[in-house]
Amino acid sequence: MSAIMEKRPDEVLDYVFDFGRWLSTGDAISTATATATSAPVNGAAGTVAIDHVDFDSSTATPWVTGGIDGETAEIVVSIRTALGRRKSGVLRLRIRN
Template sequence: MATDWLKDPDAVLDWVWDWSDWLAPGETITTSDFTVSAGLDLDSDSNTLSSATAWLSGGEPGTPYLVANRITTSAGRTDERSITIRVKNR
């Protein structure tokens, strides 16, 4: 999921990590944690049995921010996926 995404500094947007293709049959997400580079705000986060969502705001135009989602599953597996949010006046 190493992808760049654009965001306006005034936007408050939800970003979804869909883990359903990675999870084994019957396996679910038991914990989900987000790490966000300084300067970008994690307003809230949540998860379902197969996805995790982060609501992000702020950021300085021209600055890239790394956002990572680390999950643990009902099978005891742990993985992390990251994206880069590039803030740009739109």
């Protein structure tokens, strides 16, 4: 997944990463993590953060909080599967009031 989405600073939103088409028959997500990185905006450090990550056998869903107007963050979701595969997806997030 590679996309650009928008959220307001006060929103807490979930973004579903669907790995189902990539997974082999009989394989499933066993762990999922997410990180948020962003560049400073007008000298202020970015504040986008990952609250938590939900996952099931084929999807991983980070819950994203914070941000300041004008900030752009990159959300990277990384999974490992029961059969040992590793895969990542990226979401670019713009913060707008």
